[in-house]
Amino acid sequence: MKKFRVLSFWFRVTVVFHLAFWAVVYIILVRHFSISSELKGIDYLFGGLFQVAVMLPVYVNLFLLLPFLFKRKKYLLYLLGLAVDAALFLGFHGFVFEKLTHWLFPSYYIIGYYDVSLLIVYFLIFVGVTTLIQLSQSWFELVEQERRIQRLEVEKARSALQALKAQINPHFLFNSLNSLYALSLRKADELPEVTLKLADVLRYMIYEANESLVPLQKEVDFLQKYLDLQRLRLQPQTEVRFEVSGDIDRLKVAPLLFIVFVENAFKHSGKAAGKGAFVSIQLEAKADNIHFRIENSKGPTDIVRDEKASGLGLDNVRQRLDMLYPGHVLLIGDEAECFVVDLWVGEERGENREARIERRE
Numbered sequence: 377m378k379k380f381r382v383l384s385f386w387f388r389v390t391v392v393f394h395l396a397f398w399a400v401v402y403i404i405l406v407r408h409f410s411i412s413s414e415l416k417g418i419d420y421l422f423g424g425l426f427q428v429a430v431m432l433p434v435y436v437n438l439f440l441l442l443p444f445l446f447k448r449k450k451y452l453l454y455l456l457g458l459a460v461d462a463a464l465f466l467g468f469h470g471f472v473f474e475k476l477t478h479w480l481f482p483s484y485y486i487i488g489y490y491d492v493s494l495l496i497v498y499f500l501i502f503v504g505v506t507t508l509i510q511l512s513q514s515w516f517e518l519v520e521q522e523r524r525i526q527r528l529e530v531e532k533a534r535s536a537l538q539a540l541k542a543q544i545n546p547h548f549l550f551n552s553l554n555s556l557y558a559l560s561l562r563k564a565d566e567l568p569e570v571t572l573k574l575a576d577v578l579r580y581m582i583y584e585a586n587e588s589l590v591p592l593q594k595e596v597d598f599l600q601k602y603l604d605l606q607r608l609r610l611q612p613q614t615e616v617r618f619e620v621s622g623d624i625d626r627l628k629v630a631p632l633l634f635i636v637f638v639e640n641a642f643k644h645s646g647k648a649a650g651k652g653a654f655v656s657i658q659l660e661a662k663a664d665n666i667h668f669r670i671e672n673s674k675g676p677t678d679i680v681r682d683e684k685a686s687g688l689g690l691d692n693v694r695q696r697l698d699m700l701y702p703g704h705v706l707l708i709g710d711e712a713e714c715f716v717v718d719l720w721v722g723e724e725r726g727e728n729r730e731a732r733i734e735r736r737e
Contacts (some may be wrong), residue, residue, distance in 0.1 A: 397509075401574045402427055408730060413653050428624070429472045433465040437503050438510055447514075458503070466492065529699055530588075549578070555608035570608065573601045585631035592627040592661060597619055599634065599657070600703050606642055614645065615654040622661030628698050634659075634668050636693045641672035644715055652713070665722030671714050697721070 406415065441461065445454040447636040469532035477486050552574050559567045580598045585589060603618055610616070641655045653673045660667040697704045697719075 398427065398431070418484065418486070421481065421484060421567045425472055425477060426469075427484070429469040430465065430498065432468050433461045433499060434502050434506050436461050437698070438506060442507065442510060461503070462496060462499050466495055466500070469495060474647065481726070506656060527576065532695075532699065534588075552577075552605050552608075555605065557709065559608070570605065573604055577601050577605065587631060589628040592624045592666065595629055595631065596624055596659065599638065599659075601727045602638065603657075610642075613653065615656075617654070617656045619658045620661075621659070624659075627661050627664070627666065629666060630696065633693070633696070633721070634670075636718070637668070637670050637719070641670050641715070641717075644674050645672040653712075655665045663722075665720060668717075668719040668721075670717045673714050674710075 402423060405427055406419050409422050409426065410416075410419040437458070441454055442456040445451075445457055448583070453617055466634060473486060477484070556567065556570060575600060580594070584594065600618060603616055638655075638657065639659075643654050645655050654671075656671045657671075658667075658669045695707070697706060701721040703722075705718070707716075707718040709716045709718075
């Protein structure tokens, strides 16, 4: 029913537009063909008959030639169709002024234009103007459709971010609360500081990460506090490294872009036994590009992960990367003693992108 109402409204708008267009054309034709400054009945009649004659080729072009030939890029056939349409106009013009006029208005003696070259000029003017109007309308509709698609993509990305936050928050919050509980039992001096870090992390995830882009420095601060909280629940022999280099003050990045990989790294590093457990993170900001690399140890129970593996929210972050960074490179590898993730996001395209893949492989 809703679709029917939309079509009905569109039809009414189209009809009104066409009526208004031909009303303006009629006034112009009457003035154009009048033989004196004072309009007479014959002027109104002649202008109306000429308009009727020219409407046929105009609508043949609008409803047949443009949609079935021109818009399908069959340009040679379209030009041939215009030639046939012009011939149809000449024949119909002669029919209107030689036959139809005498049948409908026998008391008037009306002579039409029989100069073929002049009639072709009128044909080109009317068909050209209406074609430009139609193509302009199609262009505006295309622009509006692209805007709708962009709005849908923004909403989709926002929904993906909300889903990602919903996945991370409970898992991370429960672990952090357990760590706080353990510190409180020991009456540890670092309890107030840890509580503040947890509050800062949650504030960033819930409020500040709602923006489409955040300063890279804020994302780095968030990761640093997240790692500090993770260290509380890890075994003392587990090594956690986080190295940041480059101009991180100038760049912006999509919020919570790296946290999925960090979560998965801690999840799998915990399975490694003895002193070999580690998580190593490197983030390099260079020009307009960011290189994020994370490695983590793996235990004997870890299964092999290829590039299509799906960890915590990994499918989700792939979709976000495809929408926000179409030229990104994401490589996930399973090496002898560790898992490795390399991610490049930024403005580089083409050869640089392929060189990074070749160098990594």
